[in-house]
Amino acid sequence: MSLVVRSAAPAPVAAGGTGTEERYWEFFAASLRNRNTRRAYLRAVEDFFVFLETRSIGTLAEIRPLHVAAHVEALTRSHAPASVKQRLAAIRALLDWMTVGQAIPSNPAASVRGPRHVVRRGRTPVLARDDARRLLESLCTDTVVGLRDRALLALMVYSFARIGAAVAMRVEDFRPTGRRWAVRLREKGGLAHEVPAHHNLEAWLHDYIEAAGIVDDPGGWLFRSAEGRTGRLTDRPLQARNALDMVRRRARDAGITVPGLCNHSLRATGITAYIAAGGALETAQAIAGHASPRTTQLYDRTGDEIALDEIERIIL
Numbered sequence: 352m353s354l355v356v357r358s359a360a361p362a363p364v365a366a367g368g369t370g371t372e373e374r375y376w377e378f379f380a381a382s383l384r385n386r387n388t389r390r391a392y393l394r395a396v397e398d399f400f401v402f403l404e405t406r407s408i409g410t411l412a413e414i415r416p417l418h419v420a421a422h423v424e425a426l427t428r429s430h431a432p433a434s435v436k437q438r439l440a441a442i443r444a445l446l447d448w449m450t451v452g453q454a455i456p457s458n459p460a461a462s463v464r465g466p467r468h469v470v471r472r473g474r475t476p477v478l479a480r481d482d483a484r485r486l487l488e489s490l491c492t493d494t495v496v497g498l499r500d501r502a503l504l505a506l507m508v509y510s511f512a513r514i515g516a517a518v519a520m521r522v523e524d525f526r527p528t529g530r531r532w533a534v535r536l537r538e539k540g541g542l543a544h545e546v547p548a549h550h551n552l553e554a555w556l557h558d559y560i561e562a563a564g565i566v567d568d569p570g571g572w573l574f575r576s577a578e579g580r581t582g583r584l585t586d587r588p589l590q591a592r593n594a595l596d597m598v599r600r601r602a603r604d605a606g607i608t609v610p611g612l613c614n615h616s617l618r619a620t621g622i623t624a625y626i627a628a629g630g631a632l633e634t635a636q637a638i639a640g641h642a643s644p645r646t647t648q649l650y651d652r653t654g655d656e657i658a659l660d661e662i663e664r665i666i667l
Contacts (some may be wrong), residue, residue, distance in 0.1 A: 361400035366410045367454055374452040378445050387515075395441035411455045414446070419460045432466040439465040475649075476611045478620045480627075483508060487551075489605035494582050498559040500597055502552070503574050503589070507617035508624075509549035511639040512536050514591045514614035523569035525556050532556075538640040546638055626651050 359365065360372045383389040402422045408414060419442060426435045443460040450458045478486065487508075490501045506512050516536040524535040525548070532548045534556075548556065560566050563575070563584055572588040595614050602612055609616070622635050636647040 361397070361403075363400065363403060363408055363411050363414070371411070371449075371454045374449060374454055375445075378448045382444075382448060391437065392441035392444070395438035396445050398438070399442050411446075411449060414455070414459045416459045416462050419463045423463060423465060427466055436465040439463065474611075475613065475615045475619045476609045477616060477623050478607070478609060478612075480624055482605075482607050482609070483617075483620050483624070486602060486605045486607060490601060492558070495559070495562045495584060496577050496582055498555070498562050499574060499577075499584070499589075500601060502555045502559040503594065504598070504601070504617055505549070505552045505555050506534065507614065508621040509552040510534050510536065510546040511618050511621045511625075511635070512546075513538065513618060513640075514594055516640075518572075518574050518589050518591055518594060520573040521569065522560065522565050522571050522573050524573060525560070536640065542640065544640050622647065623651055 360375050364371055364375045379389050379393055383392060399419075399422055402425065403414065403418060406418060406421075408418060419439075422442075423435060423439055426438060430438070439460065443458065443463075446455065446458045446460045449455050487501060487504060490504075491497045492501060503517060506517050507514065512534070513536075516538055519537055520534070525532060526535065527533075528545070528547070532553045533545045534548055534552070535543055535545050537543045560573075565571055565573075565575075571586065574589045574594075575584040576587045576589045576593065577583065578585050591614065598614055598617070599612055602609065618639070622639060625635055625638075626632065632644055632647060632651070635651070636644045639647055641647045
């Protein structure tokens with residue numbers, strides 16, 4: 352519970368007594384396993400209770416669908432539809448949890464609808480194939496940090512790995528499967544799946560592991576943080592935010608300017624390149640570990656570029 356308790360429980364929760372407070376904190380500690388989801392839900396719920404204070408709501412039993420709807424309406428004026436829907440989902444999940452725990456008789460958020468939000472095209476920037484190749488080839492591999500960065504970038508491109516799954520890998524998660532090697536990735540919800548290693552990724556991971564001297568540390572972190580500018584690696588894992596800084600710095604050094612470039616751009620680049628080469632959407636979905644092909648389609652940008660010849664068909 353210490354992972355989520357940052358301050359006293361909101362007043363309407365505290366008014367229900369110790370049992371209600373425990374139920375409230377258990378929602379974040381027990382039902383939400385993903386750290387980022389837990390943080391986002393906690394922020395959304397805290398903002399909701401701040402809103403309720405302005406309406407003089409003193410207990411959970413006083414919350415009505417109208418209060419939830421009013422909060423959602425206020426959010427639509429300052430947040431994107433996707434953010435509003437996420438915040439409503441957090442409120443609905445919490446109140447449902449409190450209902451099951453008999454802290455309130457029913458869920459007042461159950462009947463509240465969020466804004467319409469249909470995503471048909473993802474917003475993640477994607478690197479052109481030439482830019483992706485130039486980025487990987489531009490890295491200086493004379494240092495262990497350079498080898499680490501090349502291996503990490505290649506992992507995201509060739510295995511469609513999320514940065515969270517990539518930096519959570521252990522040395523033993525790169526392992527032989529018959530005559531080839533594979534990477535084991537742990538996705539959201541704790542699900543693990545293996546992806547065969549592309550021949551470039553296989554070679555570059557071997558180069559990095561050998562240079563880092565971590566082959567005999569199977570339980571240690573695969574991608575490790577650097578010790579300042581010494582060029583030496585620590586025993587600690589590389590953080591996703593530091594990987595983001597690395598991706599953008601390496602792209603700048605390679606002369607690549609893509610607004611909004613991020614870790615997910617490498618994942619989207621790999622999926623786009625795979626489908627452009629004739630790969631099946633269902634297979635891309637399996638490699639990426641997506642539960643739905645609709646999610647995979649958001650990363651596929653093969654249809655973004657409209658050929659000039661097609662535009663020239665417009666004859667007036």
